[in-house]
Amino acid sequence: MGKRTIVPFGPQHPVLPEPLHLDLVLEDETVVDVIPSIGYIHRGLEKLCETKDYNQMVYVIERICGICSFGHGWGASAAIEGAMGVEIPERAEYLRTILHELSRVHSHLLWLGLMADAFGFESLFNHCWRVRETVLDLFEKNTGGRVIFSICKPGGMRKDISNENLKEMVEVLNGLKAEIKEITDVFINDASVKNRMTGVGVLTKEEAVELCAVGPTVRGSGVAQDLRLAGDHGVYHELGFEPVVEEAGDCMARTIVRIRELLQSIELIEKAVAKIPDGPVDCKVPKTVDGEFATRLEQPRGEAFYYAKGAGSKFLKRMRVRTPTNINIPALVKMLGGSDLADVPILALTIDPCISCTER
Amino acid sequence: MERHTAQQNFEAVNLSNLISKVSDLKADGYRLVQICGVVLDDDTYEILYSFDKDHIMQNLRLDIAIDKDEVESITGIFWPAFIYENEIHDLFGVKFNHSALDYNGTFFKVSEETPWKPKK
Numbered sequence: 001m002g003k004r005t006i007v008p009f010g011p012q013h014p015v016l017p018e019p020l021h022l023d024l025v026l027e028d029e030t031v032v033d034v035i036p037s038i039g040y041i042h043r044g045l046e047k048l049c050e051t052k053d054y055n056q057m058v059y060v061i062e063r064i065c066g067i068c069s070f071g072h073g074w075g076a077s078a079a080i081e082g083a084m085g086v087e088i089p090e091r092a093e094y095l096r097t098i099l100h101e102l103s104r105v106h107s108h109l110l111w112l113g114l115m116a117d118a119f120g121f122e123s124l125f126n127h128c129w130r131v132r133e134t135v136l137d138l139f140e141k142n143t144g145g146r147v148i149f150s151i152c153k154p155g156g157m158r159k160d161i162s163n164e165n166l167k168e169m170v171e172v173l174n175g176l177k178a179e180i181k182e183i184t185d186v187f188i189n190d191a192s193v194k195n196r197m198t199g200v201g202v203l204t205k206e207e208a209v210e211l212c213a214v215g216p217t218v219r220g221s222g223v224a225q226d227l228r229l230a231g232d233h234g235v236y237h238e239l240g241f242e243p244v245v246e247e248a249g250d251c252m253a254r255t256i257v258r259i260r261e262l263l264q265s266i267e268l269i270e271k272a273v274a275k276i277p278d279g280p281v282d283c284k285v286p287k288t289v290d291g292e293f294a295t296r297l298e299q300p301r302g303e304a305f306y307y308a309k310g311a312g313s314k315f316l317k318r319m320r321v322r323t324p325t326n327i328n329i330p331a332l333v334k335m336l337g338g339s340d341l342a343d344v345p346i347l348a349l350t351i352d353p354c355i356s357c358t359e360r
Numbered sequence: 361m362e363r364h365t366a367q368q369n370f371e372a373v374n375l376s377n378l379i380s381k382v383s384d385l386k387a388d389g390y391r392l393v394q395i396c397g398v399v400l401d402d403d404t405y406e407i408l409y410s411f412d413k414d415h416i417m418q419n420l421r422l423d424i425a426i427d428k429d430e431v432e433s434i435t436g437i438f439w440p441a442f443i444y445e446n447e448i449h450d451l452f453g454v455k456f457n458h459s460a461l462d463y464n465g466t467f468f469k470v471s472e473e474t475p476w477k478p479k480k
Binding site: 038039040212227292293294307309318 | 368391392398399408410416417419439440442444450469470475
């Protein structure tokens with residue numbers, strides 16, 4: 001055994017804008033042990049929810065994360081609707097599905113850009129984020145917001161999106177496909193990108209299951225685990241959804257899962273727009289929340305858990321959100337063992353970490 | 361695939377049978393989804409354990425007396441549980457025994473000790 005050195009990584013690091021701290025135990029340049037630390041940006045948002053009524057609370061929940069804000073609003077609304085025993089109109093389910101998949105497109109484009117930036121491919125980073133801007137424009141046009149939309153509420157949606165606007169959304173997204181293919185082909189075929197990602201940070205199927213990994217992290221290791229299959233929320237059951245799975249378990253596999261999901265989300269939006277029924281987008285809900293409900297949603301980063309427990313008033317006794325990064329940190333620790341020090345930033349990025357989400 | 365409402369499966373456990381129940385779920389092929397603390401009243405917490413198998417969730421409720429009961433860690437069965445147990449320890453003040461990775465109160469850098477514990 002060589003001399004061991006502990007190198008601190010984060011909470012501030014040029015590659016990772018998220019305040020994740022890792023104590024990396026090294027032998028020469030090889031990582032032999034990792035101790036993760038978080039806790040630098042705990043905001044107490046779950047506790048804050050207890051001081052807001054169930055409508056105000058959704059605005060707080062959306063601010064857990066600027067990337068998956070729509071999904072958090074949906075998950076919290078769905079938990080409250082479940083506790084109330086409310087079923088929302090079909091058109092609202094369609095609109096939620098469409099906006100959630102559009103969020104996945106922008107989230108995966110953002111992540112691809114960050115990944116390109118991490119291995120020094122600046123022009124690729126710029127192209128990913130340039131295409132993402134068009135998606136943010138679609139959000140702005142249809143919801144009024146580019147980051148926080150506040151369009152989801154317990155009982156449905158705060159506003160409708162016209163069928164004309166939805167068709168235009170599909171046209172714009174179809175127009176992006178060629179550019180997305182051009183960009184993602186670089187990730188898949190460029191020799192320098194392959195050198196950095198192929199065979200690096202392998203997480204086997206057995207390890208992914210044992211470590212309870214979620215999202216593209218577990219699907220990149222050959223496990224068909226995707227909450228959209230459960231049929232609990234949205235209209236995925238009517239869109240012929242099948243999860244994207246890659247077998248290799250390395251950084252490249254996790255990247256390809258996101259690339260394929262990006263194109264799959266555009267197809268799901270197209271199918272949903274073709275099938276969306278006319279009708280109301282919200283329904284009456286009780287003034288108080290009495291029951292409790294636990295549910296989950298497949299966010300772009302993976303499974304998120306929402307639990308609402310009513311207090312017999314318009315306030316909640318407890319609102320719990322468990323985000324995907326929480327449960328992917330143990331998988332990251334496993335991936336880092338035996339890796340080269342220079343690969344640590346890229347490996348950390350492949351779980352698409354969001355520490356703001358994790359600490360809430 | 362059909363549309364349905366998420367099944368709500370909740371089962372009460374106690375301090376003496378928690379580990380055996382969690383071990384049974386692991387043996388049945390369940391994975392850990394999350395653990396969270398819920399303040400039931402000034403003297404009682406509920407610790408809610410959630411597990412998943414084939415997209416169906418199973419939840420275990422454990423009621424404990426605040427400042428009196430200590431809970432056996434499930435990190436020996438599900439190692440990723442350290443994330444949640446350390447969070448609950450730092451925010452609610454619940455002590456978990458025999459943890460595989462105990463941060464001794466330094467997991468969350470909070471300015472106030474156990475900020476979510478009921479103020480008496």
